[in-house]
Amino acid sequence: MNPDPMLRQMRLRLWLAAALPAVLVMLVLLVLFVQRHSFELLQAQQHQAQAVAKQLASQAEFALFAADVQTLQRLAGATKDSDDDLVAVALRAANGHFQAGAGRFGAQLPDFSGNRVHLNGDRLWVIYEVRSQLMAVDDPLAAGLLESGVAESVVLGYVALEYDLSALQRSSRQLLLWALAATGLALVLAALLSALIASSVTRPVAHISDVVRRIGGGQLQARADVERCGPMAQLASGINRMASQVAVTQEELMQQVQQATDELRLQKLEAERTARTDGLTGLLRRRAFIELAEAEIQRSLRYEDPLSFIMFDVDHFKFINDNHGHPCGDAALVHLAELLREQMRDSDLPCRWGGEEFVVLLPRTSADVARHAAERIRSHFEANPVRWKDRSLRVTASFGVAAFDARDISLSSMVARADTALYRAKRNGRNRVEVAEGGFAAGLEQPTA
Ligand SMILES: Nc1nc2c(ncn2[C@@H]2O[C@H](COP(=O)(O)OP(=O)(O)OP(=O)(O)O)[C@@H](O)[C@H]2O)c(=O)[nH]1
Numbered sequence: 001m002n003p004d005p006m007l008r009q010m011r012l013r014l015w016l017a018a019a020l021p022a023v024l025v026m027l028v029l030l031v032l033f034v035q036r037h038s039f040e041l042l043q044a045q046q047h048q049a050q051a052v053a054k055q056l057a058s059q060a061e062f063a064l065f066a067a068d069v070q071t072l073q074r075l076a077g078a079t080k081d082s083d084d085d086l087v088a089v090a091l092r093a094a095n096g097h098f099q100a101g102a103g104r105f106g107a108q109l110p111d112f113s114g115n116r117v118h119l120n121g122d123r124l125w126v127i128y129e130v131r132s133q134l135m136a137v138d139d140p141l142a143a144g145l146l147e148s149g150v151a152e153s154v155v156l157g158y159v160a161l162e163y164d165l166s167a168l169q170r171s172s173r174q175l176l177l178w179a180l181a182a183t184g185l186a187l188v189l190a191a192l193l194s195a196l197i198a199s200s201v202t203r204p205v206a207h208i209s210d211v212v213r214r215i216g217g218g219q220l221q222a223r224a225d226v227e228r229c230g231p232m233a234q235l236a237s238g239i240n241r242m243a244s245q246v247a248v249t250q251e252e253l254m255q256q257v258q259q260a261t262d263e264l265r266l267q268k269l270e271a272e273r274t275a276r277t278d279g280l281t282g283l284l285r286r287r288a289f290i291e292l293a294e295a296e297i298q299r300s301l302r303y304e305d306p307l308s309f310i311m312f313d314v315d316h317f318k319f320i321n322d323n324h325g326h327p328c329g330d331a332a333l334v335h336l337a338e339l340l341r342e343q344m345r346d347s348d349l350p351c352r353w354g355g356e357e358f359v360v361l362l363p364r365t366s367a368d369v370a371r372h373a374a375e376r377i378r379s380h381f382e383a384n385p386v387r388w389k390d391r392s393l394r395v396t397a398s399f400g401v402a403a404f405d406a407r408d409i410s411l412s413s414m415v416a417r418a419d420t421a422l423y424r425a426k427r428n429g430r431n432r433v434e435v436a437e438g439g440f441a442a443g444l445e446q447p448t449a
Contacts, residue, residue: 007206007209022186072091076089089101125162223240283351345362
């Protein structure tokens with residue numbers, strides 16, 4: 001997985017923060033070390049050259065005094081052979097009258113005067129005075145004067161040496177290369193170590209930021225692995241606690257929302273039920289009934305199924321109200337609705353049409369079957385009186401039955417025909433069933449009470 005740009009930058013900065021000081025320290029140490037080493041080598045070479053010059057001067061003192069060129073030549077040759085880096089040796093008289101030497105000087109020598117060390121590129125020259133101590137050898141007075149500084153020794157001549165420093169410089173360069181190689185290796189190790197440190201810091205950050213991103217994206221069960229977070233373990237466990245808290249809160253909120261939704265749904269269902277059903281009897285209200293009945297009529301027309309309609313009205317209901325009170329009338333209506341339900345099929349649609357008037361729609365039912373159903377209801381009413389205050393009141397109803405046929409253009413025309421049949425039943429003595437004309441054979445209209 002590619003780390004995001006922020007983490008890449010953080011890793012790079014940490015890496016630089018850890019590696020840069022190491023690089024700088026290494027470079028400074030390297031420069032100091034090489035400089036110091038070269039300087040010390042040169043110093044040592046100079047000291048050695050001066051010591052050689054001094055020793056040669058002391059050996060050449062007699063020969064110079066005696067102008068013994070042969071001995072001087074021998075001394076110069078032996079000195080030159082004693083050191084590979086010594087390329088030329090010269091012994092010269094102070095007055096310049098004679099000179100002996102070995103090897104060739106690379107360039108014009110500086111003036112022969114005093115004790116001097118001169119550096120020119122890869123060449124080192126040493127000029128050393130040969131002073132005479134000879135006068136003091138047999139003369140204690142002269143020796144005392146020389147020692148006290150009152151008398152000066154005489155310059156007999158000069159020793160000149162030329163050293164080739166190229167080997168020394170080569171070894172310095174080699175040392176520099178080795179030091180550079182060692183520094184390079186150390187830098188690589190430092191870089192690796194820094195990368196390791198940077199990654200040990202950014203890995204927990206990457207892990208924690210991934211977890212936070214997942215939690216933000218809705219995965220509330222995502223948790224940081226505290227073991228993997230090292231120095232950021234405390235931050236990781238804090239985020240875990242926060243995520244748990246958020247998850248609990250979200251769960252509670254969801255439960256509350258679910259509860260509120262359920263309550264609303266129940267309230268809506270209850271409101272719909274209340275709007276559709278009659279509060280007293282629990283039967284359908286007229287408007288809800290009409291909606292369902294219209295749909296049934298369409299279905300019956302499409303499939304050419306028979307459809308019938310019963311309408312009934314309680315007989316002398318005003319009398320019940322007037323003589324036993326309105327609550328008794330209500331109880332009678334509830335009782336009749338209950339009796340009606342007992343006689344209905346599940347597919348039938350009973351309805352309180354209004355006041356003490358009821359209707360029933362009977363899908364897939366012919367007028368003949370509907371008439372028998374009405375008769376059954378009527379006799380059920382008659383056989384089951386209303387109980388009111390220890391009294392038993394016989395309550396009857398008059399029925400009109402109509403079947404939907406080709407002449408009906410709507411529900412209302414069928415209702416009108418059933419209504420007509422119902423009032424015929426009233427006129428004909430009540431507590432009886434009448435079938436409307438058109439939907440049924442006239443011969444079937446017969447009194448039932
Ligand atoms: N208790 C009660 N009475 C109602 C309710 N709805 C209508 N009524 C009464 O029912 C009575 C109907 O009386 P009418 O229309 O004269 O008919 P009836 O007395 O049943 O006489 P017929 O229908 O000719 O047999 C009225 O007194 C209305 O007040 C109701 O919900 N509860």
